[in-house]
Amino acid sequence: MGKSVWTLAVAAAGLAGTLVSGQIAGPPPWAYGYHQGGPDPAPPACTPQSKPLDCARIGAPRPNDVAHTMPDTDRTFTEFQIHGDYGPGDWYPQDHPAMPDIVARGREADKLRACGLCHYPNGQGKAENAPVAALPMKYFVAQIEAFRSGTRRSADPRKANTNEMIQIARHLTDAEVQAAATYFSSMKWRPWVKVVETENAPKTRQTMNGLFMPMPGNETEPLGKRIMEVPENPEQTERFRNPRSGFVAYVPVGSVSAGETLVLKGGGKTVQCTLCHGADLMGNGDVPGIADRQVSYIARQLYDIQAGTRQSTAMRNVVAKLNDDDLIAIAAYLGSR
Ligand code: HEC
Ligand code: HEC
Numbered sequence: 001m002g003k004s005v006w007t008l009a010v011a012a013a014g015l016a017g018t019l020v021s022g023q024i025a026g027p028p029p030w031a032y033g034y035h036q037g038g039p040d041p042a043p044p045a046c047t048p049q050s051k052p053l054d055c056a057r058i059g060a061p062r063p064n065d066v067a068h069t070m071p072d073t074d075r076t077f078t079e080f081q082i083h084g085d086y087g088p089g090d091w092y093p094q095d096h097p098a099m100p101d102i103v104a105r106g107r108e109a110d111k112l113r114a115c116g117l118c119h120y121p122n123g124q125g126k127a128e129n130a131p132v133a134a135l136p137m138k139y140f141v142a143q144i145e146a147f148r149s150g151t152r153r154s155a156d157p158r159k160a161n162t163n164e165m166i167q168i169a170r171h172l173t174d175a176e177v178q179a180a181a182t183y184f185s186s187m188k189w190r191p192w193v194k195v196v197e198t199e200n201a202p203k204t205r206q207t208m209n210g211l212f213m214p215m216p217g218n219e220t221e222p223l224g225k226r227i228m229e230v231p232e233n234p235e236q237t238e239r240f241r242n243p244r245s246g247f248v249a250y251v252p253v254g255s256v257s258a259g260e261t262l263v264l265k266g267g268g269k270t271v272q273c274t275l276c277h278g279a280d281l282m283g284n285g286d287v288p289g290i291a292d293r294q295v296s297y298i299a300r301q302l303y304d305i306q307a308g309t310r311q312s313t314a315m316r317n318v319v320a321k322l323n324d325d326d327l328i329a330i331a332a333y334l335g336s337r
Contacts, residue, residue: 027303028324030226031296032156033128033210043160052167053085053111057160057208068240082241088117092243096122097186100179102172112171115180118161120243123184124192127229127247127294128210129161134189138286140181144169146311154300155307161209189282192246193292194232195336201228201250213238227251227328229296249295251332255325259333262326269321273330276314281337287314295335302327 029037046055064080070091077089086108090099099121106114115132119125123133132140146152147169154162172180201223202214212230229249231237236245261267263281264274276287283289290298304310306319306327322330 027155027300027307028226029156030228031300031303032154032159033206033212033296034156034158035204035206038156038158041158043158043163046160046163046167048167048170050167051111052164052171053113055160055163055167056113059208070240070242079239082239083117085113085117088114088241090116090121091241092122095243097183100176100183102176103180103183107171107176110171112168113164115184119184120241122190122243123187124190124243124246125294125297126211126237127231127296128207129165130297131189131192131293132184133187134283135181135185135288136283136286137181137185139288140185141177144172144177144181151311152304153309155304155309159210189289189292191292193229193295193335194246194248195256195295195332196248196250197253197256197332198223198250199253201226202230204228204230207238211238223250223252225252225324225328227295227299227331229294247294249332249335251295251335252328255329255332256336257333258325259329259331259336262322262330263333267326269326270318273318273334281334291334291337293334295331298334299327299331302330 029035044055044057062079062083064078067076067078068082069076073091073094075089075091075093077091082089085106087105090104099116102112103115103121106112106117118129119132123131125131125133135143143152147166150166153166199222200220203219203221204212204214206212212228213234214230227249229247231245232248233242233245236242262270264272266272273281273290276284277290278284278287281289281291301310302319302322305312305315306322319327
């Protein structure tokens, strides 16, 4: 699974404000939740004028009949309520402070879905979106600004949920940004990811939004040069949106120790990450934590930064000389911490 080649979709290029056409070397599809290179499936057209939801891929409605329960909570929700766009089920209110309205409900009049729908009320997030709990306040606000101005977008134009995130950022008022940033940055990061070195990983299907789900029957296939991250409990994540159920990342044999050398020593190709991200890699001042985060999210960011679709002065040189093996190793090691 090396680099793939595709034609950049005009919709994504439009978001950046520049028209790009022709063939470019794209990052590997697995980091974006796809088995194969682009451009299919093309995302819905998304322009700077779109309402956020109009940029999204929308699935079939969930059943609204049986009220489901969960351990350690007396709340019950139907599957429809669990996935409600403008007030999704919050199983564990005891796990987080009171949510600002924008986090709990979003803004329906502008088709701006609740932050808690994708990132969970506790901010831990899923593999196909992003961890937002415990982010430094200033970094959080800077990322919203980067989405707005076009200096942060996905290198894979198929990634509709990042396009939606960009439009959400553009619709937020400054007061809403402050409220969401204050809320999520007030939370501690909880253990979330398990890393397993293996030759063979589960066979998976890709969901509409780029989450890999293990196929029924525990079938496996050679992992090769990839990371395959799946929910530790597929039903708990996909069906019930259980914000206490984390992820497992299958990584190539030997990648964790190779990553340790790069992350802690630079390995002659990069700068020690601990210099800026903190000795424990859990963040330092305005620099975000990167350990124990969704492994595919971390890899995706490194590829986006390398591709230049996510602009970062601090990180540009850090990733400049790293190849696919290095990026996989770094993401694997960070997830194992
Ligand atoms: C439809 C799902 C969805 C919703 C709703 C959503 N986000 Fe996001 N968010 C994403 C995705 C996808 C990413 C980027 C993932 C990537 O770049 O690979 C992201 C990234 C982010 C980041 C960057 C995290 C980092 O570590 O750099 C922040 C901050 C953020 N979102 C805040 C918010 C806020 C605030 C709201 C509510 C107002 C919100 N999001 C609602 C999907 C969503
Ligand atoms: C010179 C300081 C510096 C060094 C060294 C550094 N980083 Fe960063 N990194 C940053 C800053 C600052 C950000 C926030 C983005 C920005 O401001 O551009 C960041 C962002 C990131 C992100 C995105 C986090 C998110 O939530 O989206 C990842 C992933 C990352 N760095 C990984 C690494 C890795 C891996 C290394 C070591 C190989 C490393 N960084 C070394 C400063 C640094």
